[in-house]
Amino acid sequence: MVINTEGLSFTFGNQQVVKSVSLRVPAGSIYGFLGPNGAGKTTTIKLLLNLLRPESGSIHIFDQELQGNREAILAQTGSLIEQPAIYAHLSGRENLKNRALLLQVPASRVEEMLTLVQLKDAADKKAGRYSLGMKQRLGIALALLGDPKLLILDEPTNGLDPNGIIEIRELLMKLVREHGKTVFISSHLLAEINKMATHVGIIHHGKMMFQGSIDELEALSKPLIEIELAGKTHEAGELLAAAGHAVAASKKEKLFVEYQSKEQMGQINALLNQKGFTVYSIIKVQKDLEELFLAITQNT
Amino acid sequence: MKGFILSLQSEFYKSRKTLGFWAAIVLPLLIVLLLFFGLLTHADDAAKTPGMILWLEYVGIVSGIMGTLLLPFFVIFVAYSVNNIEHKADTWKTLFTLPISKWSVYAAKYLYAVFLIFLCLFLFYALLIGSGNLLGLLKSQLHFGDYSVLTYLGQVYIKLFLGSLGILSIQFLLSLVWNDFLKPMGIGFLGLIITLIAFKVKWEYVYLIPYAQPSLTLSNLMKNTHTIKGKGIAMPTLSVDILTREVYVSLAFAVVIFVAGFFIVQRKSVK
Numbered sequence: 001m002v003i004n005t006e007g008l009s010f011t012f013g014n015q016q017v018v019k020s021v022s023l024r025v026p027a028g029s030i031y032g033f034l035g036p037n038g039a040g041k042t043t044t045i046k047l048l049l050n051l052l053r054p055e056s057g058s059i060h061i062f063d064q065e066l067q068g069n070r071e072a073i074l075a076q077t078g079s080l081i082e083q084p085a086i087y088a089h090l091s092g093r094e095n096l097k098n099r100a101l102l103l104q105v106p107a108s109r110v111e112e113m114l115t116l117v118q119l120k121d122a123a124d125k126k127a128g129r130y131s132l133g134m135k136q137r138l139g140i141a142l143a144l145l146g147d148p149k150l151l152i153l154d155e156p157t158n159g160l161d162p163n164g165i166i167e168i169r170e171l172l173m174k175l176v177r178e179h180g181k182t183v184f185i186s187s188h189l190l191a192e193i194n195k196m197a198t199h200v201g202i203i204h205h206g207k208m209m210f211q212g213s214i215d216e217l218e219a220l221s222k223p224l225i226e227i228e229l230a231g232k233t234h235e236a237g238e239l240l241a242a243a244g245h246a247v248a249a250s251k252k253e254k255l256f257v258e259y260q261s262k263e264q265m266g267q268i269n270a271l272l273n274q275k276g277f278t279v280y281s282i283i284k285v286q287k288d289l290e291e292l293f294l295a296i297t298q299n300t
Numbered sequence: 301m302k303g304f305i306l307s308l309q310s311e312f313y314k315s316r317k318t319l320g321f322w323a324a325i326v327l328p329l330l331i332v333l334l335l336f337f338g339l340l341t342h343a344d345d346a347a348k349t350p351g352m353i354l355w356l357e358y359v360g361i362v363s364g365i366m367g368t369l370l371l372p373f374f375v376i377f378v379a380y381s382v383n384n385i386e387h388k389a390d391t392w393k394t395l396f397t398l399p400i401s402k403w404s405v406y407a408a409k410y411l412y413a414v415f416l417i418f419l420c421l422f423l424f425y426a427l428l429i430g431s432g433n434l435l436g437l438l439k440s441q442l443h444f445g446d447y448s449v450l451t452y453l454g455q456v457y458i459k460l461f462l463g464s465l466g467i468l469s470i471q472f473l474l475s476l477v478w479n480d481f482l483k484p485m486g487i488g489f490l491g492l493i494i495t496l497i498a499f500k501v502k503w504e505y506v507y508l509i510p511y512a513q514p515s516l517t518l519s520n521l522m523k524n525t526h527t528i529k530g531k532g533i534a535m536p537t538l539s540v541d542i543l544t545r546e547v548y549v550s551l552a553f554a555v556v557i558f559v560a561g562f563f564i565v566q567r568k569s570v571k
Contacts, residue, residue, distance in 0.1 A: 049397045071303075075399035085391040089317050102310050102398055142394075 002027045002150055002182040008057035010043055017043045019206040025184055030176055032197035033186040036297055040206040041186040045154050049079055078148035080156050084139025088128025092119050092138050095127050103146040113141040132159035153185045157192060169196050190293040204297040223259040223286040224248055230278035239275055259284055303400035307408030320381025324416045328423035336431040343439040351446030359428050359453055367518035372511060375464050376488040379471035382413045387479040406562050413472055417464055425457040455540035463517040466510035466553030473561040507546045510553045516546040
């Protein structure tokens with residue numbers, strides 16, 4: 001595990017914003033850290049970077065305890081928290097040079113990063129005059145400058161246009177695939193990271209609601225048969241349950257049964273007709289990940 | 301130690317295009333230039349003044365406002381500007397996620413502020429001496445060449461420098477904790493007003509107010525100045541006691557608040 005936390009908690013004033021969070025981020029993964037705004041994502045990230053001290057719980061990064069090995073761990077970690085931290089009076093190149101000096105990275109690396117994030121043409125322009133997307137790209141270049149093994153990015157695609165989002169996504173996937181990095185990326189939009197994440201953690205009101213691989217998350221989203229009836233939904237549900245079908249939910253005029261096969265759908269239709277229920281429609285439905293994400297974060 | 305040196309280098313690199321840095325150079329340049337041209341155009345008025353008195357009058361104009369106004373405000377401004385560069389860019393979080401100890405980052409920033417004050421005072425000293433001598437050369441009726449205040453003025457400026465460190469520590473901490481100009485400025489201003497009142501009512505413990513140190517350095521100057529008259533020398537040599545009570549108080553304030561500041565910073569959540 002690259003990041004491993006145990007019972008991580010943090011309180012701002014009298015409000016507990018992180019509640020016993022246990023993160024498991026495997027090496028070589030792109031870990032999507034999801035949650036609505038104000039769920040505790042940034043606070044968790046600040047805890048991981050030793051910017052805040054946890055009230056309780058432990059943090060291990062690269063199998064080392066964070067507090068006691070702060071500098072060794074930070075030397076291998078690149079981060080971008082909220083808005084990129086950029087000196088507006090310096091140019092993009094100067095911002096990178098300043099960081100290169102602090103990280104003792106050769107100057108050639110600065111040029112590489114400028115090329116990588118496509119800021120070469122604007123390198124000598126004052127960073128204060130950059131567009132939001134350019135600032136974000138410079139922030140990513142700053143995070144990557146020290147060639148870190150672990151990248152911690154807090155909403156890095158904020159303010160980027162769709163093209164920019166795709167570029168960042170491809171860049172991160174390449175870093176993981178070709179350079180064996182681990183990426184921990186937070187977002188409030190599942191759709192945004194769903195295409196690249198290998199692992200997902202969902203946080204809501206400071207609590208971890210789900211953690212696992214993207215396949216495990218998808219497995220949660222089982223297909224259902226939605227049956228629209230003229231009435232007597234409850235009785236129809238009892239009938240189907242007695243016949244061995246797993247009833248997932250029953251609403252006013254709709255019944256949801258776990259989907260198994262097309263034949264099963266035919267059997268259900270025939271059974272309901274035989275017993276005198278009027279079936280208006282019977283279709284297969286699947287919750288997409290976005291709905292699932294909403295369901296996970298709204299059921300609490 | 302390496303992290304400290306790297307941080308210090310970075311402070312130079314990122315502030316070289318800011319007002320905070322240039323103020324330390326422009327301020328003495330501008331003021332001494334004004335003095336220089338003032339005396340250059342009115343050289344005849346001072347034609348009869350003997351060298352020692354001329355020098356004391358010339359450097360005294362700056363020193364007068366230096367203690368009560370110029371130096372305290374410059375210190376407040378420097379403390380603000382070295383911290384504001386991070387507040388404005390939202391870079392505290394990056395500074396504290398560098399693989400460099402927090403102590404190094406904090407100490408380097410503080411030392412850079414100390415350097416800026418030193419630079420400013422050194423330039424005042426060097427430019428005053430230089431311009432005085434230049435005036436002596438340009439206008440033969442000015443007797444600057446008859447006397448030298450090189451050592452004396454050096455001692456005065458070292459004393460001013462040491463006397464300003466107490467204020468610096470306080471203002472540095474205030475500016476670091478608050479992302480605001482008015483709060484640290486207001487407190488600094490209040491400190492100066494309290495000092496002025498304390499002087500007016502001749503409070504016996506005025507030397508305990510850090511904001512009073514530069515003023516005290518200058519107002520007690522005559523008390524701490526020895527005139528050494530040698531045989532055959534027409535004019536006495538002036539010498540100043542540098543380590544006096546107010547300087548000790550200033551240094552004590554500087555050290556205690558600097559160290560306490562670090563623990564406050566370490567406990568402070570980085571926003």
